[in-house]
Amino acid sequence: MHLHAALITALNVVLIFVAMLLVGRARGRSGIEAPAITGDPGFERAFRAHQNTLEQTMMFLPVLWLATLYSNEKYAAWLGFAWLAGRLWYVFGYIQDAGKRSGGFLVGFLAFALLTLMALWGIGKQLLA
Amino acid sequence: MHLHAALITALNVVLIFVAMLLVGRARGRSGIEAPAITGDPGFERAFRAHQNTLEQTMMFLPVLWLATLYSNEKYAAWLGFAWLAGRLWYVFGYIQDAGKRSGGFLVGFLAFALLTLMALWGIGKQLLA
Amino acid sequence: MHLHAALITALNVVLIFVAMLLVGRARGRSGIEAPAITGDPGFERAFRAHQNTLEQTMMFLPVLWLATLYSNEKYAAWLGFAWLAGRLWYVFGYIQDAGKRSGGFLVGFLAFALLTLMALWGIGKQLLA
Numbered sequence: 001m002h003l004h005a006a007l008i009t010a011l012n013v014v015l016i017f018v019a020m021l022l023v024g025r026a027r028g029r030s031g032i033e034a035p036a037i038t039g040d041p042g043f044e045r046a047f048r049a050h051q052n053t054l055e056q057t058m059m060f061l062p063v064l065w066l067a068t069l070y071s072n073e074k075y076a077a078w079l080g081f082a083w084l085a086g087r088l089w090y091v092f093g094y095i096q097d098a099g100k101r102s103g104g105f106l107v108g109f110l111a112f113a114l115l116t117l118m119a120l121w122g123i124g125k126q127l128l129a
Numbered sequence: 130m131h132l133h134a135a136l137i138t139a140l141n142v143v144l145i146f147v148a149m150l151l152v153g154r155a156r157g158r159s160g161i162e163a164p165a166i167t168g169d170p171g172f173e174r175a176f177r178a179h180q181n182t183l184e185q186t187m188m189f190l191p192v193l194w195l196a197t198l199y200s201n202e203k204y205a206a207w208l209g210f211a212w213l214a215g216r217l218w219y220v221f222g223y224i225q226d227a228g229k230r231s232g233g234f235l236v237g238f239l240a241f242a243l244l245t246l247m248a249l250w251g252i253g254k255q256l257l258a
Numbered sequence: 259m260h261l262h263a264a265l266i267t268a269l270n271v272v273l274i275f276v277a278m279l280l281v282g283r284a285r286g287r288s289g290i291e292a293p294a295i296t297g298d299p300g301f302e303r304a305f306r307a308h309q310n311t312l313e314q315t316m317m318f319l320p321v322l323w324l325a326t327l328y329s330n331e332k333y334a335a336w337l338g339f340a341w342l343a344g345r346l347w348y349v350f351g352y353i354q355d356a357g358k359r360s361g362g363f364l365v366g367f368l369a370f371a372l373l374t375l376m377a378l379w380g381i382g383k384q385l386l387a
Contacts, residue, residue, distance in 0.1 A: 001327075003328075003381060003384055006324055006328060007381050007382075009320050009324060010320070010321065010324055010374070010377045010378050010381055013317045013320050013374060013377075014374070016313075016316060016317050017317060017374075020313070033356070034306060034356050034359075035299070035302040035303050035306040035356060036302070037306075038167070038296070041164070044164040044165070045164050048163060048164040048166075050313075054183075054312075054316055055145075055183055057316060058145060058183055058186060058187070058316070059142045059145050059146060061320065062138050062139070062141070062142050062190065063139065063142055066135055066138060066139055069135075070135060098163050098164060101163075116139070116142060116146075119135075119139045120139050123132060123135045124136075126132055127132050127136065167296070173294070174293050177292060177295075183312075187274060187312055188271045188274050188275060191267050191268070191270070191271050191319065192268065192271055195264055198259075198264075199261075199264060227291070227292050245271060245272070245275075248264075248268045248271075249268050252261060252264045252268055253265075
């Protein structure tokens with residue numbers, strides 16, 4: 001049942017975990033001690049890449065499952081995999097340079113936007129039926 | 130199946146998205162460049178309004194669905210819509226003035242608290258049955 | 259249906275709520291006014307304990323439910339309760355001293371890591387079946 005959405009969800013967790021490890025590595029390299037979260041550009045980029053991925057995940061996971069359950073499961077899965085690819089690109093771009101975060105952000109955002117429209121369309125159609 | 134909870138979840142995503150756009154607008158207006166997240170009160174208010182909405186969403190969505198599935202679906206939906214209204218008021222209040230964030234926060238919080246009690250009650254009753 | 263995972267999810271929300279109350283208390287004690295989030299070590303520790311709990315929750319809840327639905331429900335429940343215990347220890351350790359956050363973090367992390375492996379294994383096995 002919904003194995004592709006389940007796999008995308010699990011891989012999303014792995015992605016967040018990788019972004020978290022990169023924050024830990026940047027903390028070590030920069031010497032910024034917890035609880036401080038500012039003071040070194042490299043640490044701040046890794047920190048923001050992780051935070052932004054968490055923020056986007058909070059919008060992505062609900063619409064991934066709503067689109068899967070209330071609209072088209074197959075299209076939702078393709079968009080889910082596209083989101084994962086965009087976000088991977090985003091995280092590894094951002095930690096190199098703040099300017100390199102745009103491409104991956106855009107891919108992830110487009111996949112998210114389409115999933116949101118699918119979810120709203122599917123739910124709306126069934127509410128009005 | 131659970132169309133109202135699904136609609137509330139989708140609208141919650143739209144709400145977070147609007148709060149995110151307001152952060153982007155405040156970044157532009159204030160000239161605060163990523164990854165910095167401090168340095169301008171207007172930007173910090175928009176940033177905190179978005180962050181706080183994400184934080185509350187993480188507590189709201191689980192209890193919305195638990196109350197829907199394990200307690201009373203109809204009451205859960207009314208409380209879900211009340212939460213959305215409170216949070217919309219919170220975000221647009223906070224970006225104007227930090228003091229204007231209380232009213233909307235309270236409405237959202239009351240809806241959240243009731244959903245939590247409904248969830249715990251429903252699950253507890255079934256566990257002890 | 260999945261009452262233990264439901265209970266763990268509800269208690270997780272209560273845990274986040276407690277961590278949030280501790281941030282509010284630290285804000286009061288330190289005199290740090292919103293939207294500021296820095297300026298006092300005690301406030302920053304409470305703030306980070308809450309934030310980190312939110313971050314871990316975003317990885318925990320998906321794998322708790324994936325492990326429950328696609329792998330072994332009973333083991334998933336035990337790991338879920340272990341995660342809650344670890345996180346409670348983490349939050350109350352961290353607000354005392356940044357050095358006291360490690361023990362609880364480790365317990366929560368091990369439970370999370372096992373749930374992730376269970377989820378990936380269960381989903382993978384069914385995808386390849």
